[in-house]
Amino acid sequence: MIHWNSFADFLAMGGYGFYVWGSFGATALIMAIEPIMVARNRKTTITRLQRQMRAETRAENRNTAE
Amino acid sequence: MKDRFNLYRFASPATFYPLAGTLIPYFAAISVIFGLAGLYLGMLVAPTDFQQGEGYRIIFIHVPASWMSMFIYLVMAFWAAIGLAFNTRLSGMMAQALAPTGALMAFLSLWTGALWGKPMWGAWWVWDARLTSELILLFLYIGYMALTAAIDDARRADKAGGLLLLVGVVNVPIIYFSVKWWNTLHQGSSVNLTKSSMAETMLWGMLLMAMCFWMYSIAVALMRVRTIMLERERNTDWVKAELGGQVAGGKK
Numbered sequence: 008m009i010h011w012n013s014f015a016d017f018l019a020m021g022g023y024g025f026y027v028w029g030s031f032g033a034t035a036l037i038m039a040i041e042p043i044m045v046a047r048n049r050k051t052t053i054t055r056l057q058r059q060m061r062a063e064t065r066a067e068n069r070n071t072a073e
Numbered sequence: 074m075k076d077r078f079n080l081y082r083f084a085s086p087a088t089f090y091p092l093a094g095t096l097i098p099y100f101a102a103i104s105v106i107f108g109l110a111g112l113y114l115g116m117l118v119a120p121t122d123f124q125q126g127e128g129y130r131i132i133f134i135h136v137p138a139s140w141m142s143m144f145i146y147l148v149m150a151f152w153a154a155i156g157l158a159f160n161t162r163l164s165g166m167m168a169q170a171l172a173p174t175g176a177l178m179a180f181l182s183l184w185t186g187a188l189w190g191k192p193m194w195g196a197w198w199v200w201d202a203r204l205t206s207e208l209i210l211l212f213l214y215i216g217y218m219a220l221t222a223a224i225d226d227a228r229r230a231d232k233a234g235g236l237l238l239l240v241g242v243v244n245v246p247i248i249y250f251s252v253k254w255w256n257t258l259h260q261g262s263s264v265n266l267t268k269s270s271m272a273e274t275m276l277w278g279m280l281l282m283a284m285c286f287w288m289y290s291i292a293v294a295l296m297r298v299r300t301i302m303l304e305r306e307r308n309t310d311w312v313k314a315e316l317g318g319q320v321a322g323g324k325k
Contacts, residue, residue: 052303
């Protein structure tokens with residue numbers, strides 16, 4: 008069922024290797040990087056929000072103590 | 074009646090947030106499964122195209138990326154319409170979360186299109202109706218993101234961005250029908266509802282890849298919307314509880 012005779016054949020893509028792999032490579036790269044960026048952004052956002060929240064709670068406690 | 078109740082329930086960020094969190098791994102897993110199956114059929118099994126040789130295999134990402142770039146825009150415009158009409162909180166966040174993925178899909182559509190155009194037409198780019206309208210779609214995504222990022226107040230940003238989305242939606246049918254309305258260098262559609270001009274394995278490979286891209290987009294957009302929810306709802310009790318009960322407990 009496999010269309011290719013050899014791995015080199017597969018890589019060559021009948022002479023269109025550069026175009027085919029250029030397309031698939033860029034897509035794979037973007038689909039790998041985008042989720043990583045989103046996850047990293049989520050982490051930094053959570054840390055920042057937690058820091059803000061702690062600062063606010065401290066400020067509130069100080070006000071009630073006075 | 075029950076459906077209606079559920080819909081309203083999930084329109085609340087506090088309910089939607091955990092639901093989205095549960096669903097993300099499933100969408101991601103389904104995307105990988107569809108992607109592997111699609112790549113297997115498309116790259117290993119599908120026969121050579123009689124006109125374009127092996128170069129046609131770019132279709133397995135070019136068409137799904139192009140479909141997604143148009144579909145995501147339509148979904149964003151849908152959310153914009155809901156947001157403008159009913160002033161719902163969630164709709165703006167949904168549009169925000171989808172925009173970068175839509176822009177990347179439009180970029181991939183143009184990128185793979187250039188790599189396909191060069192060997193087949195002899196040019197990376199031509200000012201053809203299909204290509205130009207897809208480029209405008211990319212600019213609409215970028216414009217939407219720039220506009221909403223420039224406005225500090227989230228609700229006003231949603232309104233301005235929503236208007237842009239609704240005005241720009243006219244471009245989507247132009248992209249879709251451009252190959253029919255004008256004499257384009259771009260080939261006509263390979264698939265439509267009644268017939269397809271492709272071999273069966275090619276068609277299935279492409280449809281599986283389209284499902285893979287679809288599930289991928291949903292997973293990434295859900296990841297992004299969760300972060301946006303935390304940011305925008307940071308003063309609500311549920312976000313404070315989410316960010317750490319020990320800190321929120323201080324006030325109670």
